[in-house]
Amino acid sequence: MPTTILSSNLRNEATALWKLAWPVLIGQLATVGMAVADVAMTGHTQASELAAVSTGAAIWSIVLVTVMGTMMAMNTLVAHEVGAGSYQRIPHLVRQGLWKGLGVGLVAMLLANLATLLFDHLQLAPEVNRRAALFVHFISIGLPPFACYRALYGYSTSINQTKPVMVIALFGLAFNVFVNWLLIFGHWGLPAMGGVGCAVSTGICMWLMLGAMLAWMRISRAYRATYPFTHWEWPHWPEIRSMLKLGLPIGVTYFAEVSAFGAVALLVARFGVIEQSAHQIALNFSSLVFMVPLSLGIGMVTRVGQALGEGDALRARSASWVGLGMSLAFAVVSAAFIALFRNEIAAAYTSDVAVQQTCVTLLLFAALFQLSDATQVAAACAIRGYKVTRGPMQIQLLAFWVFALPVGCLLGLWKEMAAAGFWIGLVLGLTIAAILLTAYLRTLSNSRVAEGKTA
Numbered sequence: 022m023p024t025t026i027l028s029s030n031l032r033n034e035a036t037a038l039w040k041l042a043w044p045v046l047i048g049q050l051a052t053v054g055m056a057v058a059d060v061a062m063t064g065h066t067q068a069s070e071l072a073a074v075s076t077g078a079a080i081w082s083i084v085l086v087t088v089m090g091t092m093m094a095m096n097t098l099v100a101h102e103v104g105a106g107s108y109q110r111i112p113h114l115v116r117q118g119l120w121k122g123l124g125v126g127l128v129a130m131l132l133a134n135l136a137t138l139l140f141d142h143l144q145l146a147p148e149v150n151r152r153a154a155l156f157v158h159f160i161s162i163g164l165p166p167f168a169c170y171r172a173l174y175g176y177s178t179s180i181n182q183t184k185p186v187m188v189i190a191l192f193g194l195a196f197n198v199f200v201n202w203l204l205i206f207g208h209w210g211l212p213a214m215g216g217v218g219c220a221v222s223t224g225i226c227m228w229l230m231l232g233a234m235l236a237w238m239r240i241s242r243a244y245r246a247t248y249p250f251t252h253w254e255w256p257h258w259p260e261i262r263s264m265l266k267l268g269l270p271i272g273v274t275y276f277a278e279v280s281a282f283g284a285v286a287l288l289v290a291r292f293g294v295i296e297q298s299a300h301q302i303a304l305n306f307s308s309l310v311f312m313v314p315l316s317l318g319i320g321m322v323t324r325v326g327q328a329l330g331e332g333d334a335l336r337a338r339s340a341s342w343v344g345l346g347m348s349l350a351f352a353v354v355s356a357a358f359i360a361l362f363r364n365e366i367a368a369a370y371t372s373d374v375a376v377q378q379t380c381v382t383l384l385l386f387a388a389l390f391q392l393s394d395a396t397q398v399a400a401a402c403a404i405r406g407y408k409v410t411r412g413p414m415q416i417q418l419l420a421f422w423v424f425a426l427p428v429g430c431l432l433g434l435w436k437e438m439a440a441a442g443f444w445i446g447l448v449l450g451l452t453i454a455a456i457l458l459t460a461y462l463r464t465l466s467n468s469r470v471a472e473g474k475t476a
Contacts, residue, residue: 034336034343038320044183046316048190053309055197055226056082059219060305061370062201071371072294073149074216075301076140077156079286082308083279084133084161088168090275091125092118094268095175096322097405103180104330108247111176113260115249118172120256121264126165133161145290152216160220163227170231173238179323182243189233197226270410274401274417281421281450285429285443292439299379300440302370307387307394310355314348314395318402325406334473338466341403345396345459352395359388379440386444393448393455400458407465416457425450 056078063074095118102110137154145153174186197219203211204218214221238244282304289300321344328337359366363384367377397420401413429446432438438445 030339031343034324034339035347038317038324038340038344038347041178041181041183041323042316042320044187045178045319046313048183048187049312049316049319050309051187051190051194053312054194055223057305057309058194058198058201059216059223060301062198062205063216063219070152070215071298071301072146072290073152074156074219075286075297076145076149076153076290077137077160077216077220078301079283080133080136080139080157081160083276083283084129084136084164085167086279087272087276088125088129088164089171091265091268091272092122092168092171093175093271093322093405094118094264094410095172096179096319097267097326097408098264099176099179100323100326100406101330101408104327106330111180111247112249112251113254115172115176115247116254117257117260118176118264119169119249121261121268122168122170122172123165124261126168129168130161130164133157133164139287146294149294155217156220158220159217160224163224166231167227170227170234173231173234176247176249177234177238177244178319179326180243180247181323182241183320185234185237185241189230189237192233193226193230196229197222200225267408267410270414271405274410274414277414277417277421278454281426282447284426285433285440285447288430288433289440289443295373295375295379296440298371298373298376299367299383300443302367302376302380303383303387303444305370306359306366306384310359310387310391311394311398313351313355314398315402317344317348317351318398320344321399321402322406325403326408329407329469334466334469337406338470341400341406341462341466344403345399345462348395348399349392352391355395356388356391359384359391363388383440383444386441386448390448390451393451396455397451397458400455400462403462404458404465407469409465412461412465413458416461417454420450420454420457424453 059074059078060071063071095114098114099111102108102114134157137157140150140153177183177185200222201219203209204214204221205216207213238248239250286297286300286304290297321340324340324344325337328334328340363381364377366384367380370380371377401417404410404413425446427446428449429443432442432445433440434442436442
């Protein structure tokens with residue numbers, strides 16, 4: 022009988038998590054689909070344009086994901102208030118989260134543009150350098166609205182309203198692809214801007230997505246109990262500082278991983294357009310697949326946070342391990358898919374035969390790290406549900422900047438293995454992160470059950 026009850030509880034938890042995660046997944050896929058569309062559509066112009074977008078996207082992705090992580094504190098904070106039944110506090114959190122988002126977005130915009138100075142030291146072809154910098158300058162206009170959107174995103178998902186973010190992301194993807202078509206290739210009498218056209222499209226799209234989210238919240242009844250725009254509220258620094266204290270370590274965690282991947286993209290650039298383009302395609306597709314365990318992880322933050330807000334540490338532990346198991350199950354499937362269809366994946370991105378051949382090799386490494394990548398993101402998200410963020414940050418910095426990047430440089434540059442050497446380093450870093458984060462989650466969740474503490 023106890024086994025039957027346990028099995029039923031696990032099924033219920035998996036069902037609840039999936040109900041939260043699947044709209045987030047579609048929304049995440051649509052969001053990443055914008056980057057996929059940028060690379061895929063630019064890949065059918067010329068190799069130099071793809072190289073420029075690849076180089077610019079390395080900076081853009083690092084900054085974008087760091088902003089996303091920094092704003093993720095909203096998910097945890099609102100989930101805990103929902104679990105505790107403190108709905109009256111949520112509107113204040115959202116208002117302050119928006120002020121925080123505006124500041125974070127403006128700082129990120131400045132840093133992204135300053136980062137283009139790095140291109141002068143990467144031995145890039147002059148035209149690739151110029152076009153990559155222009156790509157960043159245009160696309161960075163989307164960072165302030167993106168940061169504010171992520172504040173509302175965290176609020177919405179943590180009150181169990183995940184379908185709006187799905188619909189808005191799909192709208193953003195459709196807009197992005199259409200405007201890409203207009204601006205990259207110069208249809209309807211518009212100038213053919215090449216890769217820079219997709220930067221303009223994405224920047225505008227970020228503003229439209231923020232507007233769409235605000236409109237949805239205004240109309241939908243689901244937000245009325247916690248609607249944040251009933252009155253004006255100036256920034257409250259102690260609250261914002263508390264949010265930054267929780268969110269910045271998550272941002273640094275995201276930065277540690279994505280910057281390692283981004284640094285690899287910049288270092289691979291010295292091996293020429295073929296290696297650079299193949300690396301970007303393999304990384305782009307891997308990022309697309311990664312959205313599944315990441316979406317489950319976002320759902321886990323809500324499930325774990327709400328359970329802890331209710332004072333149920335046992336359910337929080339169950340939610341953590343169910344989510345981790347679901348992420349691993351998907352990773353097995355995705356690894357097999359990438360390994361079996363790597364030739365077709367490469368051909369879908371580019372018609373350049375040399376780029377395809379190099380990409381096929383890199384996709385094998387992408388298949389190899391699926392298990393560790395899914396494990397580390399699920400474990401890290403569960404830990405964040407406990408309002409613990411510094412431990413995962415330290416682990417990610419260790420895994421990617423002490424192991425992954427140095428080993429990649431050793432093999433890629435010194436051993437002259439080019440992009441393949443760097444990907445071996447990334448596999449190592451992800452594996453170390455997965456092992457350490459899983460151990461950390463086990464210790465943390467067990468200790469909260471034993472102590473009966475929720476904060």
